[in-house]
Structure formats: C-alpha cells, structure tokens
Amino acid sequence: MAVPLYQAKAEFFRMLGHPVRIRVLELLGEGPQPVRSLLADIGIEPSSLSQQLAVLRRAGIVTSSREGTNVTYELAGPDVADLMRAARRILTEMLTGQAELLDELREPHTSGAPTGRA
Amino acid sequence: MAVPLYQAKAEFFRMLGHPVRIRVLELLGEGPQPVRSLLADIGIEPSSLSQQLAVLRRAGIVTSSREGTNVTYELAGPDVADLMRAARRILTEMLTGQAELLDELREPHTSGAPTGRA
DNA sequence: TTATCAATTGAATACTTTTGCAATTGTTGA
DNA sequence: TCAACAATTGCAAAAGTATTCAATTGATAA
Secondary structure: OOOOHHHHHHHHHHHHOOHHHHHHHHHHHOOOEEHHHHHHHHOOOHHHHHHHHHHHHHHOOEEEEEEOOEEEEEEOOOHHHHHHHHHHHHHHHHHHHHHHHHHHHHOOOOOOOOOOOO | OOOOHHHHHHHHHHHHOOHHHHHHHHHHHOOOEEHHHHHHHHOOOHHHHHHHHHHHHHHOOEEEEEEOOEEEEEEOOOHHHHHHHHHHHHHHHHHHHHHHHHHHHHOOOOOOOOOOOO
C-alpha cells in the first residue's frame, strides 16, 4: 500500500510538467488570484483552466475558496516558491551552458577571444 | 523560434516525472555510475533503462562517457542535487500535512487531545 | 575475422494525459 | 422562482509517453 518515495517524487514532478500549471503557480507566487484573473492572464478556455487547477488542487499544492460567485486560488505553502526558484536556477544554468556550447560549435577554432555575443 | 520560459520549465519538470529517471538521478547524486550498476540497482530491462537515460541525456542533465565496453553516467551539474533537495522538502511537508488531515478526518470531534498515534 | 558482451536504437503497441464541447452546479439579483 | 453568470465536471477525440522486442553499434579478446 505504501507508495515508494521515488514514485511519489515522479508524480510530483509530473504534476508540475505542464505550461498552464507552471503559469498558474507563478501567478499565485505573487499572491492569491481569482479564477477570472488567471483566465485573463493565461488566455485559454475556462474549462481547460479548471482541469489544470483541479490537477493542482488534487496534488494539494494550491487551495481554493469561494467568495460569492467567484473562486480564488492560492499556494498551499511557501515551499512551492522555493522549488520554482531552484528550478529557475537550474534552467538558467542549463540554458547558459547550451548557449556557450552553441557558440563553440559556431566558432570551432577560437580559444578565448570573446565574440561580442557571449 | 524562442521557447517561452514557462514552457521550458514545464518540459524540464516533465522530464523529471518518471520513477526510473528519479532513481537514476538519485543514484548519480552519490557519484558517477556505470550503466551496469544502475541496471543492477534499478532492476529493469536494459533497453528500458537506456530509453530513460536517453531522455536525461537529451535534456542535458546527465553526461555519459565510454570506457572500453562500459558506459558511465554522471550528473551534468551540481544544481540538480539542489533541486532534488527542494523537492524532497516540499514532498515531506505535503505528506506530513496530509497525514495530519487524515488524523483530523478520523477524529472529527477532538480538539487538541493527543490520540496516541499522532 | 569472428564470437561475444555492453549498451543503444527503432518501431509497434499499449497507456496516459490533454483538449474542447456540452451539460451541470452554485450563487446572486430581478 | 427564474434568468444570468462564474466555475466546474463528464466525456470522447486527439496528442503525447512508455514499454517491449528485435535489430544494431562499438569494443574487446580468441
């Protein structure tokens, strides 16, 4: 019955692996947001957004609350923002690494002289 | 042509979202490992492991090098370990939160008195 | 060269996730 | 109560991923 930890981790990352879900988490990083405004920022079908919000809710990293006819979402905990920061750091480094590699491929015979577009 | 950042992030997380890939990254966190030993630790078909290693290689978070007839993998950078740590922290907290919620659901009328299996 | 072993690739099948439409729920104001 | 609006759910079609087996590559040693 116990889920192995590596499987829980995989599910957690998979849950993050969707552009709309990333955007939602980043918007919620700035504070609680009504669905209406997520919808305006992201610009997809309401039902698609709801589906993705449901994924985040089921995973427990966001919570929602109804105020009259609107629903507001917020991050369930502060660690989510940490994770996004860690991911950004890695991505930045990886993309930088790739850019350097590309430069090397473009100029295979340079050896230290800056090209002006480092 | 430029990939939006939120999409790059989503792809990155999706790339992490597989139990075998998580296990590989954790094993590589302890240092470089030959395929042979990953295979022994994880216990799946060689071709399945190769497929997952290929995903990690394409993403650029591991590198491989051949020594004679064996291939050794290692993490491409130290930040990957950071990310895994951040993820572990969140997961731990989330699982703890769920356990507490479960306790509350089990004993809906308690209000502070410990049950003995907190 | 050929046999052998480690690792990888290709390709078909099975599986899971995403998407978009229609139908539904919940809430407010007329 | 009924109309109107926000958000959600159900579901079928489409898109994307994983798994497996057979075929292939690369390296070594007989």
